[in-house]
Amino acid sequence: MIVDATTVIGAVLRAVNDNTVVHPYGDGLLIDLPLAYGDGDGVRVLVEPMGSGYRVTDRATAASLLAIAGVNLFAGRAAEAFAEIVTGGGLNGVNAAPGEIATFGTYEDLGQLVLDVAQASLRADQLRWLAPRQAGTRFVDRVTDRVSAWAGRSRKLQRDAPIPLESGRSRSVTLRVANDGRAAYVQAVSLRDPDQAAEHCYHVFGLSKIARESRVAALDGSAQDWPSAIVAELRTVSDVEFFDDPLSLERQLDKVVPPPQAALRP
Amino acid sequence: MGVSRQMSRLMTAANLGALLSPLAQAVTLGGITWTTKNRVVREGTIRVDTTITALAPCRLRMTVNELRPSEPALQYLAGDGRLGFSARRLCLNTPHRPFPGTHKHRSEPGGGDEGAYEPDDIPAVPLQPRVAPGTYRAILEAFAAECFIAIGDDFIWREP
Numbered sequence: 001m002i003v004d005a006t007t008v009i010g011a012v013l014r015a016v017n018d019n020t021v022v023h024p025y026g027d028g029l030l031i032d033l034p035l036a037y038g039d040g041d042g043v044r045v046l047v048e049p050m051g052s053g054y055r056v057t058d059r060a061t062a063a064s065l066l067a068i069a070g071v072n073l074f075a076g077r078a079a080e081a082f083a084e085i086v087t088g089g090g091l092n093g094v095n096a097a098p099g100e101i102a103t104f105g106t107y108e109d110l111g112q113l114v115l116d117v118a119q120a121s122l123r124a125d126q127l128r129w130l131a132p133r134q135a136g137t138r139f140v141d142r143v144t145d146r147v148s149a150w151a152g153r154s155r156k157l158q159r160d161a162p163i164p165l166e167s168g169r170s171r172s173v174t175l176r177v178a179n180d181g182r183a184a185y186v187q188a189v190s191l192r193d194p195d196q197a198a199e200h201c202y203h204v205f206g207l208s209k210i211a212r213e214s215r216v217a218a219l220d221g222s223a224q225d226w227p228s229a230i231v232a233e234l235r236t237v238s239d240v241e242f243f244d245d246p247l248s249l250e251r252q253l254d255k256v257v258p259p260p261q262a263a264l265r266p
Numbered sequence: 267m268g269v270s271r272q273m274s275r276l277m278t279a280a281n282l283g284a285l286l287s288p289l290a291q292a293v294t295l296g297g298i299t300w301t302t303k304n305r306v307v308r309e310g311t312i313r314v315d316t317t318i319t320a321l322a323p324c325r326l327r328m329t330v331n332e333l334r335p336s337e338p339a340l341q342y343l344a345g346d347g348r349l350g351f352s353a354r355r356l357c358l359n360t361p362h363r364p365f366p367g368t369h370k371h372r373s374e375p376g377g378g379d380e381g382a383y384e385p386d387d388i389p390a391v392p393l394q395p396r397v398a399p400g401t402y403r404a405i406l407e408a409f410a411a412e413c414f415i416a417i418g419d420d421f422i423w424r425e426p
Binding site for chain 1: 331357360382422
């Protein structure tokens with residue numbers, strides 16, 4: 001069999017032609033390409049008219065896939081690699097949201113722009129291999145689950161809640177639970193890096209202007225897992241509860257944010 | 267969309283069959299809690315209680331990318347850490363050859379890729395830059411029903 005350039009190029013173009021689908025989407029078109037991410041889902045880019053040309057974007061699809069895989073795209077090696085993928089791909093990132101792979105160009109370059117964005121998005125998706133191998137449920141999620149079950153319908157829960165500091169600025173803590181104008185702030189203190197977690201908790205609670213009894217440090221494990229000096233330090237700026245105690249966290253929260261009176265009636 | 271690494275030894279045909287059946291008596295616990303991941307993705311999780319203690323903790327996870335609002339993903343996750351796996355995954359309006367849009371990933375015991383198939387029990391959502399109010403909740407409830415998960419009395423829905 002003789003293979004010539006025309007035959008091969010024709011075959012490639014035919015495969016692309018037969019497997020590319022477009023859908024109207026707002027002012028633009030979504031293009032489903034005959035390429036797939038690591039999990040088999042198809043690569044789809046959006047082309048929108050913009051000024052004198054076109055904007056092409058992956059709409060942060062790779063960033064979504066990485067979030068699901070447990071990769072933080074805004075820290076460490078993943079962040080460096082993501083920046084390199086975007087700049088190395090010659091993408092100008094016009095009006096790009098965080099995590100979005102986008103570029104802008106003229107009609108003459110439109111085909112190449114689509115391929116460039118698709119290629120960068122596929123490369124970014126491969127950062128999924130940086131995900132921790134044993135990504136268990138994080139302690140903050142376990143604290144959120146437990147407080148969420150306690151809060152039920154009667155108390156309002158806010159994750160990553162801002163806590164006002166004496167200086168006028170604010171930092172975020174794991175949870176804020178509130179009802180009837182009363183609020184408690186809960187900081188999850190993990191055993192994964194206990195010194196760092198405790199110092200962070202001490203710093204934020206120590207600088208906050210919220211009443212001390214409304215600050216709750218939820219420490220992973222039991223008292224035996226923590227150096228008594230660290231626990232004593234934390235007690236100077238907040239209430240301290242241990243996660244292994246099945247009731248103490250709920251009791252403390254009940255004190256600070258009591259259930260509505262109607263809920264107490266038989 | 268989602269994680270494709272599926273190597274948990276808990277993911278046996280017996281465990282999956284029991285989990286995805288009335289035997290599991292699965293019911294949601296508490297409301298949906300949303301967090302932001304990678305600055306553009308809203309991730310909602312709901313705890314799920316089942317009778318199969320070996321697979322605890324179970325949870326439903328919904329992922330909404332604000333730049334692709336009509337293409338959310340849902341997962342029924344079982345187990346934790348190294349043993350955790352995704353028992354079912356629904357990708358709305360997302361192509362996965364040979365399916366042009368909405369499809370489900372079925373976990374396959376023994377590991378390897380999750381097989382995909384086209385569901386017929388999920389409400390149709392137009393592929394567009396916005397979604398109608400109530401859409402996400404309707405999808406979640408349809409997905410939960412297909413996974414034999416009852417919505418608990420204490421369930422609270424919150425929009426992403």
